[in-house]
Amino acid sequence: MDIQDNLTQAIRTLTHAGIKTASLDAKILLEKAIGKDRSFITAHGEYDLDAKEQVVFLDLLEKRRQRQPISQIIGKKEFWGLDFEVTKDVLTPRPETEFIIEAALSLFKRDEAINILDLGTGSGCVILSLLHEFKQAKGFACDISHSALAIAKRNAYSLDIQNAEFIHSDWCKNLDNNFFISKLGNRGNLDLIVSNPPYIPQPERLGLDAELSYEPENALFAGENGFDCYENIAIGIKDLNFKYAIFEIGINQENKIEEIFRKVNIRLIESLKDLAGITRTLIFQKL
Ligand SMILES: C[S@@+](CC[C@H](N)C(=O)[O-])C[C@H]1O[C@@H](n2cnc3c(N)ncnc32)[C@H](O)[C@@H]1O
Incomplete structure (x- = not known):
């Protein structure tokens, strides 16, 4: 499945789970799953995730659906412009x-x-x-x-x-x-x-x-x-x-x-x- 379809489905899943930041969270998780930045995701909606990337993305998405904080899923959070490891x-x-x-x-x-x-x-x-x-x-x-x-x-x-x-x-x-x-x-x-x-x-x-x-x-x-x-x-x-x-x-x-x-x-x-x-x-x- 390509980036665009993954995002559409993920936003639907997260919104259904009551997550107000569904769109942003879906993009952050996709970035993590395929190891690319936001500009790539925005510019390459047609990019097909390979089997491994797809499994990783669905796993991250499920964690978020269960309301695990996005910072814990991706393992970091920005504070005062600096990146902090978070567990x-x-x-x-x-x-x-x-x-x-x-x-x-x-x-x-x-x-x-x-x-x-x-x-x-x-x-x-x-x-x-x-x-x-x-x-x-x-x-x-x-x-x-x-x-x-x-x-x-x-x-x-x-x-x-x-x-x-x-x-x-x-x-x-x-x-x-x-x-x-x-x-x-x-x-x-x-x-x-x-x-x-x-x-x-x-x-x-x-x-x-x-x-x-x-x-x-x-x-x-x-x-x-x-x-x-x-x-x-x-x-x-x-x-x-x-x-x-x-x-x-x-x-x-x-x-x-x-x-x-x-x-x-x-x-x-x-x-x-x-x-x-x-x-x-x-x-x-x-x-
Ligand atoms: C609200 S968190 C703040 C963490 C960090 N300073 C921040 O602002 O994100 C409170 C911190 O106090 C620590 N804490 C709780 N009870 C404590 C105690 N009796 N003595 C020292 N630290 C304690 C917790 O482990 C936790 O890391």
């Missing part, structure tokens, strides 16, 4: 998380030698994008998941980012002041802490998109009300020396999260809205 062990980087990078760029100049800590690094998309921007910076990235840390390290390697250190830690349990003094000298001063922690309340799990069931549980859910991780992070960072902290938050979580950090003398200085007008990113300063 079932890490959250797929989301466009709204790019606001953390924008916020950091509003606080520091690109050539500053800042020290950055990323809590819950997952694929490493946040810390590695920051280190890509702040070439003189030093990054520390922690996660509770060993498999996520392995992916983050691979992403650092393929992006040729060498100034990142990866640490296995349950939030700040292995990251106290003595750790940073041993790494950075002086008072162990950090300039910036960033985190996109899990923030979905457990009771909301039933109403979520089917794709989320393929992502790691501990990257998504945070107790009954979604605030457990912020509470733990607030306790963990309150005794660290740092200037600013930037967090991604869930819908309508701003007031409660502001209160959680205010209680430990970390003050909200700015809230950023995403393109849909939802407050997604909070910038805090340590008092």
Whole structure:
């Protein structure tokens, strides 16, 4: 069957499965199956897939029909203009998380030698994008998941980012002041802490998109009300020396999260809205 007929059938199959991005997804899967780029697919509708390509395409299509995220099927996702390897062990980087990078760029100049800590690094998309921007910076990235840390390290390697250190830690349990003094000298001063922690309340799990069931549980859910991780992070960072902290938050979580950090003398200085007008990113300063 040729490209055009494959695309027509695939779009029908994916639309029937309730996938809103059926046309785009079908093209991405076809690119992967035949190892050609978008311009080839657009220009060569009459190209006949050989038997092997056809089997591969139908296999990829079936995975997507079962609502596996496209990023996991093709094994990568673009974030901040960089390609990140993605597997079932890490959250797929989301466009709204790019606001953390924008916020950091509003606080520091690109050539500053800042020290950055990323809590819950997952694929490493946040810390590695920051280190890509702040070439003189030093990054520390922690996660509770060993498999996520392995992916983050691979992403650092393929992006040729060498100034990142990866640490296995349950939030700040292995990251106290003595750790940073041993790494950075002086008072162990950090300039910036960033985190996109899990923030979905457990009771909301039933109403979520089917794709989320393929992502790691501990990257998504945070107790009954979604605030457990912020509470733990607030306790963990309150005794660290740092200037600013930037967090991604869930819908309508701003007031409660502001209160959680205010209680430990970390003050909200700015809230950023995403393109849909939802407050997604909070910038805090340590008092
Ligand atoms: C929402 S994901 C964010 C991943 C990545 N930073 C991003 O923005 O795409 C949250 C991450 O926090 C990690 N995590 C969950 N609980 C943790 C804990 N107690 N300590 C450290 N990391 C944790 C998860 O493994 C996951 O990688």
